[in-house]
Structure formats: structure tokens, C-alpha cells
Amino acid sequence: MTDAALRLVSDAPTAEDELKAGSAEPAGGQAPPPEFGEVPKGWPDSGPAWLRDFLAMAVPAIVLPAVTFLLVLVAWSMVQASLVPELPTVQETWAKAVEVFSDPFYVYGPNDMGVAWQVMYSLARVLSGFALAVLVGLPVGFLIGTSRVFETAWMPLIQILRPVSPLAWLPIGLLLFKSVDPSAVFVIFITSIWPIILNTAVGVRAVPSDYTNVARVLNFNRSEMVRKIYIPATMPYILTGMQLSLGTAWMVIVAAEMLTGGIGIGFYIWDEWNNLSVPSIIVAIGIIGIVGIALEALMKLVQRRFDYGNA
């Protein structure tokens, strides 16, 4: 996060400089100072208005968060200096970030790889567990949404299991698979499956009877009904479930990897703690946050594709 913070702090003056330069330049020319609201000579017609609009939007969007980051850095430095000298300084952490990002892809052996590999191993576990959960969760969600019998039979079990921390399943995974990697994937599967099942079921139940009536007039069979009506109509709900799942899965994988060891961003943090390299941990926290944002942005992009608007 320090990397991002410093970048944003250094960006802010540049943006302000542009604003100053924009308003100062025409006044410095030969022409008399322009009247209020008049477009100064020498500018393309839409130039200053466009630039001013852009800066009016960009400056607060960059300056306000930059101020927050700056305040946090200052608070961190003060806490470090006066209360917890064991905390690394901002400068130390920054140096560590530079070091980590200068060679993120190194491989010195199976237990010593660059941070990019750590992230990729974690992502691979999250995505496989997530994909399995989608494969199982969608049909189960459809069954619960369409069949009262199935709903009555399965909902109590799901309600009991849903509030359980997925990490509680880790020992069961180890017992079942006798290996840590599939166990971590299993934990992610358990994490992801509940929101997917429940959102799919809600989505199926929310399909307007108008849509199914259209299909009935056309004598759609069961398969056509599912493919052409239920799946597209439920898609926005399914994607909301998937977005929730993916976000939680990314949080859970860090904890799961701390327990399973091996390679992955979660174990990286644990390993650096054992090495007493706290700057690395802070850098890793920043990386986890940014990857989390990226995953969410990706899901939002898919969701926008399936946003049908208010018809």
C-alpha cells in the first residue's frame, strides 16, 4: 500500500501544477486579460473548458485520497517513533517494497519464490475452489429455487453449515485428501458455495411469471425453459452470488495458507513473520488488497455485461 500511497502523493502536486499553469498561461501573453467566462485567445475553442472540467473532477479524486494516505503514513510514523519501536518505519517498508517488486518472479527453490508466484499460487487455489463451487452450486441453487420439496429437504442443512467459518473444514479436507493443496481448494469450495446456492435460488424464484408465461404460450419444453428463460433471467443474481463468493474466498485463502504452509501469499506472510521481516508483511497486505480490488473489478465488468436495464 505504501507504493500506491507514495505514487498518489507524488501525483497530486502535478495535477495542481497543471491547474495553475492552465490559468496562468493566457494571462502572461500579449493579449489583455480575458473577461470572466471568456475563452482566452490562443486556446482551442473547447480546450480550457475541457481541461477545467477534467481537473475539477480529477483534483478532488486524487487529492482527497492522497491526503488520507498521507495522514495514515504520518500516524504510522508517530506510533512507530513513540509507542511501538518494533514496527518498521515507512522508509524501511518502502525499501522492502522496492526490493520485492524489483524481482517478483525469482525462483530459488520450491520454498523460495518471488511474490508474484506466491500471489499466483493463491489465485490458482481460489479460482479452482471457486469454479468447483459454481459447478456444484448452480444446479443445486436451481433445484432449491424451483422445487419446494428440494428446498424443504435441503435448506435446514444449508442454514446450519452456512455460518460456519470455512477454516473449520480444513481438518476434514486434510483427512479426506491427505494433502494440503486440495485441502485449501476444498476450503475455498466450502467458502464459495453458500452464496452461490442461495443467490441462484433467490434469482430463480424472482423470475417474473410474465417471462414463464411467454415461454408457456410458445410450448417451450423443460430444457428450453431453463436455457432460454431461467438462466438468462437469473444471471444477475448468480453474478451477485459469485461476486460475494470470490471476495470472501480471497480473504479466506490467506488464513488457509497460513495453516497449510507451502507456497502462497498467506504462507508468505506467516513465513516472513517467522523471519521477523515485518516490512514484507506490510507489503504483502498491500498486495492482497490490490489483488482483491482487481478481482472485484473483474466481476463488476462481467456483471455490467449482464445488466439488462429496467425493461
Next chain:
Amino acid sequence: MDTQEHLRISKVGKIFKTSSGQYEALRDVDLSIDKGEFVSIIGHSGCGKSTLLNLVAGLEPISYGAISLDGQIIKGPGPDRAVVFQNHSLLPWLTVYENVRLAVDKVFAGTRTDGQRHDWVMANLELVNMEHAAHKRPAEISGGMKQRVGIARALSMEPKVLLMDEPFGALDALTRGHLQDSVMEIHARLGNTVIMITHDVDEAALLSDRIIMMSNGPAAGIGQISTVNVPRPRHRVELVEDPDYLSARAAVLRFLHEHRSEVAA
């Protein structure tokens, strides 16, 4: 007019099972409709007019009695009785073209080629003047346009009977007028049998050959039938002084007024 019984609703009743017991919505509804006839069903809210339409469409099971179309007993929904739904019911994830294409592909799957089906979709969109918006999503067009597409989708099935459930209820007066004219034009061209539910007296008198007035529920039935003896094509402006039109309109107004007190809104 054709003497063969086209659409026959004989002694039909509908009883809903609700949590608080049974509710008798319709009792002994008996009606024959000729081929090519335009029939309106009018009545106060809750008189079961939508229920009657759903029975003809086959979307709701009949409790007793029977409905037959060209001698065939109706057992369920089918494209020979296409429905124009009250709120258009276009599928929002499909374009205007795809919404109509969905119906055409299903109904003419074995009988027409891909190219013929495409042309037929476009022909129906042209019929309702919507070919220009073929590739727009329902969310991108106005309410009146959506209803036009809903009509095109229903007509594209080449139904024997077109069922319209308050098709213009949600539209502003100007758009409604345009669509009424379009429907009259299409009816004149294609000669479909049409059953339309409405609660607009002027609309019923303008469009219909016969107006079926329904008594209030529970156990609603046909209260009165009024024939509109006005030659087609009809023009709304000329009708203002037509005595047949005025008498039909007056009959409906009187009926609705007499049955008003029963539904204290």
C-alpha cells in the same frame, strides 16, 4: 360471417383455492366468438376478465366447462392463442429482433428455413413500425414501442386468436391512440380473431364488433353484450357523431355505472 363455431366458451367456471378457502372467480361463462371477430371484455377491477383470458390462453386450468377452438378442446397454452401481455413481457436480455425471433424460431422450427424466418421477423416488425429498433434492447425503447414489439411477437406466431390483456393500459393517451389505430389497421389486413381486455369505454367501442360486459366478482359472469354496428374502417374523429357508436358507448357506460356501487374502491 362464418357460421362454424370458431371459439366456443361453454359454461366455464373458475374456482381458486386460497389459504382462506375457495374463491369462485367465474361462474357459467358462455360465449361464442366468430372467426375474424374483434371482441372486447370490459368490467370493473376484480371482475375476472383477466382470469377469463388466461383460461382461453390455457395459462390457468379450467375448473368446469370447456373451451374449444375450431372444434379442438383447449388443454393448455399454445401459439395458436398468442397473448399480448399487459406489461409487454419482452425478455430484457434479448434485442427487439431476438424477442420476436425467439417466437418465430419455436413456431416455425420445422417448416421454414433460417432466411424465411428472418424475413418473417422483419415483416412483423415492419407491421408495427418497429423495424428501425430491431437491434435495441427493451430497456432502450419507450413503453409504447415495447407494446408494439409485444404485438409483433404475438402476430408472428400466426395465431388463430390474438389475446390482448389491457394492452394499452400503461400508456399515455396519445401513444394509446396511435396504437389503437395500428391495431385496427392490422386487424383489417390480417383478419385475426381478437379478444381484448380493457377498462376504457372509448377504446372498447372504437375497436370492437362486440363488447362483453362482465358483472362483478365473486362468481362473475357475462352481464350484458353490446354490438357495435359501425362499418369499418373506422375513424375516431368521425365516430364522435355516429349514433350506433354513441349508443354502444352509452350502453357500456350505463352498465359500468350500475355495477359501480358493488366495488366500493
